Amino acid sequence: MNKKYKLTNEKIKHFGRTLYRIKALKDFSNVKKGDLGGFVESEKNLSQEGNCWIFSNAIVYGNARVSGDARVSGDAIVYGDAIVFGDARVSDNAEVFDNAIVSDYARVFGNARVSGDNIKSIKDYIIFMCGHYHATARKSGVQIGCKFKTYSEWLSIKKDDPDINGFTMYEEYRSFVQFAQLYFQKRLDK
Secondary structure (H helix, E strand, O other), X not given: OOOOEEEEEEEEEEOOEEEXXXXXXXXXXXXXXXXXXXXXXXXXXXXXXXOOEEOOOOEEOOOXXXXXXXXXXXXXXXXXXXXXXXXXXXXXOOEEXXXXXXXXXXXXXXXXXXXXXXXXXXXXXXXXXXXXXXXEEEOOEEEEOOEEEOHHHHHHOXXXXXXXXXXXXXXXXXXXXXXXXXXXXXXXXX
C-alpha cells in the first residue's frame, strides 16, 4: 500500500502527549501532495486509505480513529476511543471523545462536545453548541435545549416570542435551523 501521508518532525505537546503534524505524500480529494495537515499521536489515528484527512490545527490522539472520507478541521479535537468515518465532518472547536461514533453524513461543529457517555452513535444528525444551548438537528426537525420543533415551527418563531425565552443567541440558532433544513433537503433530494 502506498502511504498517503507521513508524520513530520513538527511536534506539539497536548496534555503530556507528543503529537506530530501530518504531510500529504500524494494528491487525493482536495488535498495536494506536500500539504500540511493537523496533528496525530501516531499513524493509527488516521487511515492511509480513503480520502479522510485532518486539516489545519485539528488534533486526533489516543485510540481515536479517522477513516473513510471523514474530515476533521479547524481546532477540533478527537480523542479517547472515538471513531469518525464515512463522510462525517468534525470542525471548528468541536470535541468528539470517549466511545463516540460520528459516521455517515453527520456534522459536529461550533463548540459541540460529543461523548460516548451520552451518544453512542450519531448518524444523519447535525450537532451545534452556541452559548448555553445545545442544538441537534435531524430530518424531522431540531431540538434546542429541551424543546423539539419542526423546521417550520422554529422558523416561524419571532425573536420576542415567549417560547424562546432565554435563547440569547437567537440569530445564531435561526441560522443553524436554516442551514440544517437546507442540508437535509439536499440529502433527501439525492
